[in-house]
Amino acid sequence: KDAVEISVKDIDQLAKSSFPLCMRHMLDKLRENHHLKHGGRMQFGLFLKGAGLKLEDALAFWRAEFSQKVGSERFDKEYAYSIRHNYGKEGKRTDYTPYSCQKIISATPGVGDHHGCPYRHFGEENLRAALNKMGVSGHTLEEIMDKVKNRHYQLACTLTFEATHGVSCDSGINHPNQYFSESQKVLRA
Numbered sequence: 383k384d385a386v387e388i389s390v391k392d393i394d395q396l397a398k399s400s401f402p403l404c405m406r407h408m409l410d411k412l413r414e415n416h417h418l419k420h421g422g423r424m425q426f427g428l429f430l431k432g433a434g435l436k437l438e439d440a441l442a443f444w445r446a447e448f449s450q451k452v453g454s455e456r457f458d459k460e461y462a463y464s465i466r467h468n469y470g471k472e473g474k475r476t477d478y479t480p481y482s483c484q485k486i487i488s489a490t491p492g493v494g495d496h497h498g499c500p501y502r503h504f505g506e507e508n509l510r511a512a513l514n515k516m517g518v519s520g521h522t523l524e525e526i527m528d529k530v531k532n533r534h535y536q537l538a539c540t541l542t543f544e545a546t547h548g549v550s551c552d553s554g555i556n557h558p559n560q561y562f563s564e565s566q567k568v569l570r571a
C-alpha cells in the first residue's frame with residue numbers, strides 16, 4: 383500500500399505537475415465555483431484520498447472552498463458527512479475505493495457536472511484548449527485527438543502523460559491514481 387501523504391498546501395502544485403486532466407479540471411472548477419456537485423465530490427474526493435490526503439486535511443480543503451459559497455455552517459451540516467463517508471467514517475463504514483478510468487469514462491455527467499473523463503466528455507475545442515494549457519500541441523496533440531476520435535480515451539491520456547513527462551508509459555493509464563503515482567515516480571527520480 384502506498385504510504386505517501388499529501389497536504390492541502392501542495393494540492394495546486396501537484397495538480398499542475400501530476401494530476402491527470404480529469405482531476406485538474408475538477409480542481410479548476412472547484413476553485414472557480416467553490417462548489418462541486420455530488421458526482422464531482424465523489425470522483426475528486428476519492429482520488430485525493432487515494433493520492434494520500436488524510437481525512438482532516440480533506441475536510442479543511444473542502445470546507446475552505448465550500449464555505450465561500452454556502453458558508454461553513456452549512457458545509458459542516460450538509461457536506462462534511464459525505465466526506466467522512468468517503469473515508470469510511472460514517473454510515474456503513476465502507477472504505478470507498480477511488481474510481482478507475484473505466485468507471486469515470488462510463489459516467490454520464492449532466493449540465494453543471496464536472497466529473498467524467500475529459501477525453502470522453504469534453505467537446506473537441508475544449509479538449510484542445512485544455513491540452514494546450516498542459517503544454518501539448520502540434521503533432522502530439524493531433525495524435526491524441528486521433529485516439530479520442532477512435533474512442534481510445536485511456537490511450538489518449540497515456541499519450542498526454544508521455545508528452546508531459548518525457549518518458550514512455552508502457553503499462554498505459556488505467557487509473558487516475560496510477561497516473562498520479564507514475565508521475566510522482568518520474569518527477570522524484
Ligand code: SF4
Nearest residue numbers: 402404483499539558
Ligand atoms: Fe482521468 Fe483516466 Fe480519463 Fe485520464 S483516461 S483523464 S486518468 S479518467
